[in-house]
Amino acid sequence: MRMKKVETTRKYHARKSDGGNAGLDTAFLVLCAIAICFMGLSVFQFTNKPKQILSQEYKTWSEDAPGYKQVMEEQKRTHTPVLIYFYAEWCPHCQELNAKVMSNKRVDRYLYRLPHVKIAPDHGMPEKQLMSRYDVEGYPTLFVVEEDGSKKPVETFNMDPANPRQKTPTEFIKGLGELLASVKKS
Numbered sequence: 034m035r036m037k038k039v040e041t042t043r044k045y046h047a048r049k050s051d052g053g054n055a056g057l058d059t060a061f062l063v064l065c066a067i068a069i070c071f072m073g074l075s076v077f078q079f080t081n082k083p084k085q086i087l088s089q090e091y092k093t094w095s096e097d098a099p100g101y102k103q104v105m106e107e108q109k110r111t112h113t114p115v116l117i118y119f120y121a122e123w124c125p126h127c128q129e130l131n132a133k134v135m136s137n138k139r140v141d142r143y144l145y146r147l148p149h150v151k152i153a154p155d156h157g158m159p160e161k162q163l164m165s166r167y168d169v170e171g172y173p174t175l176f177v178v179e180e181d182g183s184k185k186p187v188e189t190f191n192m193d194p195a196n197p198r199q200k201t202p203t204e205f206i207k208g209l210g211e212l213l214a215s216v217k218k219s
Contacts, residue, residue, distance in 0.1 A: 092145060094118075094149055094150065095148070095150040096150065096151055096152070096153075097150075097151075097152055097153060097156050097157070097159070097160050098152070098157070098159035098160055098162075098163060100151075100152075101117070101150050101152060101163055103148075103150075104117075104148035104149065104150045107148045108148060108178075108180060109180075111148075112180055113148065113180075114147055114177045114178060114179050114180070114216050115147065115149065115150065115178045116144065116147055116148070116150070116175065116176070116177055116178075116187070117149075117150055117151075117152065117167065117175065117176045117178055117184075118135075118149065118150070118151040118173065118174075118175045119151075119154065119163075119167070119169045119172060119174040119175070120151055120152070120153055120172050120173045120174075121155055121172045123155075124172040124173065126172060126199075127172050127173045129199055130189055130199065133199055133201075134189065134199065134200065134201075134202050134205050139202055139203075139206060140202045140205060140206060143209070143210075146213075147213070152164070154169070167184060173189055174186070175187035177209075177212055177213065177216055179216055185212055185215075185216065187208065187209055187212060188200070189205065191204065
């Protein structure tokens with residue numbers, strides 16, 4: 034009997050020393066940690082916005098012949114190059130490019146810098162005429178078109194003989210950046 038009383042007394046004093054609120058203290062610390070994380074994300078969100086290069090950001094892709102007309106009018110107003118992307122919905126290389134590169138958030142933010150249009154020639158005769166006008170022979174095909182109408186191809190595939198593959202988002206941005214820099218110099 035004496036042994037049972039000592040054991041019960043120890044448990045009582047152990048609870049008494051932590052105030053009996055060990056579970057509440059842990060919950061409070063977890064809530065504080067979550068609040069700090071949310072505050073950190075909020076600060077990151079407001080300080081990590083892409084720099085606005087032009088007077089307007091081009092956040093979405095214009096599409097097909099009506100979109101082409103729109104971006105070409107924008108080019109006349111702003112004197113900026115235009116990115117044109119010819120694709121087909123059934124094309125496996127286009128699907129891979131869309132999934133791995135074009136849907137990447139860094140690529141998306143980078144494209145805010147210039148008017149861009151995607152054209153699917155399968156969508157109709159006006160789109161097929163644009164395909165013919167730009168001498169597109171396969172998919173995917175991307176061009177940077179300057180104000181004077183000259184076009185420069187955008188490479189989406191790394192043609193390294195040892196490792197031919199789709200470019201990564203970083204490689205795509207780097208290549209497009211170099212191409213845009215050469216357009217502005219010429």
